[in-house]
Amino acid sequence: MEGLAHAWTALTTTPAIFAAFGGVAWGILGGALPGISPSITMALLLPFTYTMEPITAIVLLASTYVGAEYGGSIPAILIRTPGTNAAAATAIDGYEMHKQGKGGEALGLSLISGVFGGLIGILCLILLTKPLAGVALYFTPPAYFSLGILGLSVIASLSSGSLIKGLMAGVIGLMIATVGTDPVAGVTRFTYGAPELLGGIPFILVMVGVFAVSELLVQAGEPGQHERTASRQMRIVLPSWAQFRRLTKPQLIGSGIGAFEGCMPGAGGTIASFMAYNEARRWSKTPEKFGKGSDEAIVAPEAANNTVAGTAIIPVLSFGIPGSNSTAILLGGLLIHGLQPGPLLFDQRPDVIYGLFGGLLVANVAQLLIGILLLTPAIWLVNRPKPYLMAAIYALIFSGIYSIDHSLFDLYLVLIAGAVGYVMRLLGFPFLPLVLGLVLGYLIEANYRRSLLLTGGEHRVFIEDPISLGLLITALVFIIGSGIRDYRDMRKKQAAADDESEA
Amino acid sequence: MSFINRDTWIGLVMMLVAAVYWLEADKIKISPLDGPVGASGLPKSLAYALGALSLILIGRSLVSALMTPKSASEKAADEPSLADTMRPHLRAVGMLGIGAAYLLLVSWLGYIVAIAALLLAVSLYIGAAWTFRTLLIAVGGGILYYLLFVQFLGIPLPPGKIPALLGLG
Numbered sequence: 001m002e003g004l005a006h007a008w009t010a011l012t013t014t015p016a017i018f019a020a021f022g023g024v025a026w027g028i029l030g031g032a033l034p035g036i037s038p039s040i041t042m043a044l045l046l047p048f049t050y051t052m053e054p055i056t057a058i059v060l061l062a063s064t065y066v067g068a069e070y071g072g073s074i075p076a077i078l079i080r081t082p083g084t085n086a087a088a089a090t091a092i093d094g095y096e097m098h099k100q101g102k103g104g105e106a107l108g109l110s111l112i113s114g115v116f117g118g119l120i121g122i123l124c125l126i127l128l129t130k131p132l133a134g135v136a137l138y139f140t141p142p143a144y145f146s147l148g149i150l151g152l153s154v155i156a157s158l159s160s161g162s163l164i165k166g167l168m169a170g171v172i173g174l175m176i177a178t179v180g181t182d183p184v185a186g187v188t189r190f191t192y193g194a195p196e197l198l199g200g201i202p203f204i205l206v207m208v209g210v211f212a213v214s215e216l217l218v219q220a221g222e223p224g225q226h227e228r229t230a231s232r233q234m235r236i237v238l239p240s241w242a243q244f245r246r247l248t249k250p251q252l253i254g255s256g257i258g259a260f261e262g263c264m265p266g267a268g269g270t271i272a273s274f275m276a277y278n279e280a281r282r283w284s285k286t287p288e289k290f291g292k293g294s295d296e297a298i299v300a301p302e303a304a305n306n307t308v309a310g311t312a313i314i315p316v317l318s319f320g321i322p323g324s325n326s327t328a329i330l331l332g333g334l335l336i337h338g339l340q341p342g343p344l345l346f347d348q349r350p351d352v353i354y355g356l357f358g359g360l361l362v363a364n365v366a367q368l369l370i371g372i373l374l375l376t377p378a379i380w381l382v383n384r385p386k387p388y389l390m391a392a393i394y395a396l397i398f399s400g401i402y403s404i405d406h407s408l409f410d411l412y413l414v415l416i417a418g419a420v421g422y423v424m425r426l427l428g429f430p431f432l433p434l435v436l437g438l439v440l441g442y443l444i445e446a447n448y449r450r451s452l453l454l455t456g457g458e459h460r461v462f463i464e465d466p467i468s469l470g471l472l473i474t475a476l477v478f479i480i481g482s483g484i485r486d487y488r489d490m491r492k493k494q495a496a497a498d499d500e501s502e503a
Numbered sequence: 504m505s506f507i508n509r510d511t512w513i514g515l516v517m518m519l520v521a522a523v524y525w526l527e528a529d530k531i532k533i534s535p536l537d538g539p540v541g542a543s544g545l546p547k548s549l550a551y552a553l554g555a556l557s558l559i560l561i562g563r564s565l566v567s568a569l570m571t572p573k574s575a576s577e578k579a580a581d582e583p584s585l586a587d588t589m590r591p592h593l594r595a596v597g598m599l600g601i602g603a604a605y606l607l608l609v610s611w612l613g614y615i616v617a618i619a620a621l622l623l624a625v626s627l628y629i630g631a632a633w634t635f636r637t638l639l640i641a642v643g644g645g646i647l648y649y650l651l652f653v654q655f656l657g658i659p660l661p662p663g664k665i666p667a668l669l670g671l672g
Binding site for chain 1 (some may be wrong): 509535536559590599603618630640641657660
């Protein structure tokens with residue numbers, strides 16, 4: 001009841017409700033643009049949240065995530081080009097339905113199952129976040145250090161690409177985090193006389209650079225148009241009650257998988273939606289329709305990736321460890337406003353936590369309305385020529401980043417981060433460990449040095465603390481497991497090459 | 504037959520980065536407030552970690568190359584020409600160049616002119632035709648951004664020196 005009161009107060013005394021509506025709208029439009037992922041959509045918004053109240057800013061970012069997950073299904077259904085990675089599973093049957101003249105119905109199914117999945121995700125978020133955050137109350141500085149190491153190891157292990165490159169990206173992120181004033185003695189490091197670097201490199205600059213600018217650089221390398229849809233006007237056809245009831249099973253399958261996958265670091269909406277697609281087909285009475293325009297094949301992945309939008313926030317709020325690019329941006333939004341996730345946040349800023357829960361609830365319901373209203377503008381946007389869209393996004397980045405500190409120096413840093421992101425893409429390095437290393441750098445170093453201050457430099461403390469030991473062992477298990485997977489992949493490739501040469 | 508593949512090069516470059524980072528970390532001042540580790544402790548550990556990971560990457564890629572060597576003819580058949588490979592990267596560099604040019608010019612031209620020029624340059628660069636429509640979109644976009652950021656959000660974006668010299672600022 002107390003939480004409900006906090007949520008009500010937060011939503012009625014701040015512009016958080018408007019932020020929920022605005023975030024969903026921005027998310028749908030951003031998600032609808034092929035190549036613009038939910039994390040890029042959120043990163044573009046991040047500079048504008050600086051001057052907002054914390055609750056408004058966090059609801060805006062989280063609602064953008066919600067909207068983008070639905071928005072991605074619009075081009076997936078209309079032009080078989082998923083706006084987001086998670087919508088790739090939707091494209092299979094969604095586009096088939098569109099070809100059969102049932103595009104409006106497919107969009108309606110996507111919208112309704114997205115709202116359904118989103119509400120399940122919020123329910124999990126509300127029920128699981130506080131108990132999990134309570135665990136963190138037992139954490140000591142060595143345990144916090146080990147938690148940071150675990151977070152980095154898990155993300156590096158599960159990110160796309162090789163384990164070693166994932167770990168390297170994490171280390172580079174930590175290296176970037178060491179720029180500026182150190183967290184214990186106040187000594188300046190790697191600033192080279194630039195006063196702008198005394199406070200460190202703000203992670204917002206790195207996030208916008210590696211996610212958004214690097215995507216623009218990739219797009220610049222591939223001139224030409226993305227596919228357009230002939231359907232300039234389309235009406236969403238919402239499913240009837242009977243159809244909705246018939247589709248309950250695949251929706252529950254999708255939501256169940258989304259709830260589980262969302263809590264797992266590195267898994268995310270893409271894996272959840274493909275798993276949901278497969279499981280829905282396995283449990284379907286008409287599996288032969290999958291791939292030919294099955295309505296079950298749309299609702300399962302859409303319910304899954306929208307559930308993930310809620311459950312992926314659980315590890316962020318409980319431990320401050322994001323499991324995906326989008327939640328890393330959300331964590332960035334929390335830290336920008338001085339909000340350190342964890343159990344203390346429930347005591348210190350319940351308005352933010354419960355306001356976020358309330359805001360997400362509003363966002364999901366708003367998605368139903370905004371999804372219908374914004375379909376025509378979204379189709380219009382999908383049909384805009386790529387050069388104008390990319391130019392507008394580039395200009396938005398330059399204007400938005402400048403508005404944070406009124407500094408041109410920041411913009412140079414964004415360009416450098418963009419170049420680094422481009423090179424990372426090129427060489428197969430995942431982004432998330434880099435961003436996570438940067439975000440967790442302070443937590444890791446401060447707790448590492450505090451632990452050693454308490455013990456006079458004895459590193460034993462990290463294995464004497466039972467929680468710390470457990471976390472370090474888990475990190476090791478992930479690294480070894482991932483190493484074995486990499487080795488097996490290498491052997492498989494070698495075997496395939498041998499077979500080819502013999503043939 | 505060459506065993507130096509892409510991952511080996513990445514490992515070597517990362518090794519160099521680790522070495523330079525360690526040397527720079529070694530220059531960090533010692534403070535009386537430093538604990539047992541000091542301000543350079545973590546950076547040096549990170550340099551070692553990156554160095555070790557680089558060695559593993561180099562070792563793995565060399566082993567992989569030895570196990571599945573490619574003949575010169577296979578390589579020639581697989582690999583696109585250098586010009587094809589470099590084209591998208593050069594275009595990406597050009598995009599960065601447009602961004603850098605904007606940053607150099609915005610203090611002189613002022614935000615509204617510079618942002619319109621940025622919109623025009625990027626549109627043309629990514630493939631828009633040089634037409635009146637493109638020009639109109641760039642100018643209209645510039646005005647829209649100016650109204651949004653400067654007038655509506657109140658961000659003091661650079662007014663520019665040239666407009667002031669012309670008595671427009």
